[in-house]
Amino acid sequence: MWSYWKKIYNSFFTNQINTEKEKSIIHKQGPTVYPPLNAVTTKSEEVEIEVRKERDINTVLKEAIVEQLSAGQPIPVDWNAGGDETICNVQIGEAYDYKKDGVNIGWELGDLIAQVLELPNAGEYFNNGKGHIKVDQKGQVVLHYSARAYYYDYEESDWVDGEPAENVSSTEWIPVDDPFHLNQYLHRVNINFSVWMHVEGRNTITYDSYGGLIHTQVREGDEMSVPIPKEAEAFYGEMIRKRLQKFEKDFEFSEEVAKSKSLHSIDVSGRLEEGGVRLELQKSYVVIDFIADNESVILIK
Template sequence: MWSYLQKVFKTDKESTDRQNTKNRIQLWINQLTIPPMTLKGAVRRANRLNQKIDVEWFTGGDHRQCLVKVENVYDKDNWRAWKLEELIEDKLQLVGIGEYYRKGCGRIAISEDNHVVLCYSAHSYYYEYGTEQDIPIRSTIIEWIEIMDFFQLEQYLHRVSISYTLCMYRNDNGVIEYYKDNPLLNIHIIEGDKFLLPSPISTADFYFDILKEYLQKFEEDFKMTEVLVGSKVLESIYITAILEYGKIRLELQKSYIVIDSIIENKSIILVE
């Protein structure tokens, strides 16, 4: 029997490795003896094993992502056989086109009516650019920081402009972080030859520390309040810092999240 099965699976291109042949034979036997499992059967099996099947999704900005987790571990392969992610995207009509965003999470289970259901919570939102005073969209707030010319860069400002860009934002855990653009310092030649910073890394770090210390006064603005439909939450501040004589000129653009809808503890049937 063993020699016969080896002949069945042997081809000119396949490896003759014994273990590889055994694996292929076992797969062939399984396919003969075990009928294909349906999505409902897979969910039932997970329930019997007390395995939690969680999903989370994010759409918007020409991006769409739906992920499945089993026991808090992302499962990239097993559930794709039943196109579970595509099924959820279709049932919830998750589209990523445009600047409208949807974020949610839920858990998959078998209902009392023997349906595969998704119990979930979600919210949708869009961005608004401006300030609390409803200054027109994409306007900026101008502030200045007085500073000593530690690296003696002011002598070059007649022929170059030196700026620094970063983003101050609240991450998903509610912690304020600072994202630095690369390169850290931007140099634009107005006239003359190419200009190189003295010790570029040290120079950039020096200005970043000054900016970060100054910007910490805005961290209070990021504090979360009760999130309701129509509420506006500060999401980020994009900063452009321009070196001038004796000071840094800051341009601050604030980005807000406007909550458009909130769904809590809703159930939807995925498979009847």
């Protein structure tokens, strides 16, 4: 009770007399603490939590891995961590979201790998890698992998273990007719294109990630799904892929850079507009060394 009146007294007089005092009191009280965002669970998360209660999550993961490997299906993994996010893809069969007993195996393994390898999610750290999940002779789940990492040291104002040496960007307009009659939706829906790829070395081009091409975003009105035929995906996909390969050739990096152990990526984002497609292409290049080259780490004992 006393503390209540003291608070009223303090806030009344400090507010009236001196705003600096007011600020210091607010500061002492500290910020409001909100529950973490993940404290709110979705229905599917609730199912997963129930499963976790009944069975050890690692047992479910191990069973799923053994099933896949026994069926002759490899389990490839790749990650692109840092820059404010940790993306770790674990492919089970054809899917990245394969579920067993209500547990999302890919997501759980992704979390486990991020935890074991201590993958960064801060803006200035970057860690790219890939590998395969296997089971060794002792029955342990093992990740065979190679990874490269670098970071930006704010104190030294310099990149450490890596150097994002060159960046090239370009905005292009590709005139194209509207063979799939998608322009009729443009007054209310954004129809976007998104493609990204990682290229390793000079001659060993591999598409590490190749995301879905067309994404729609409602801007005005209600949520009518825009019927985008598969042929449209193929049509625009081929057009953008061709442009992307030309862009890749047009902007070759220096000989020295190309010879080094390098990693570069091309990001393409675009939008369907009246009369054509507007593309923004960006090629960025990083000189980085391996921090792990064909190494192994135990994920589950």
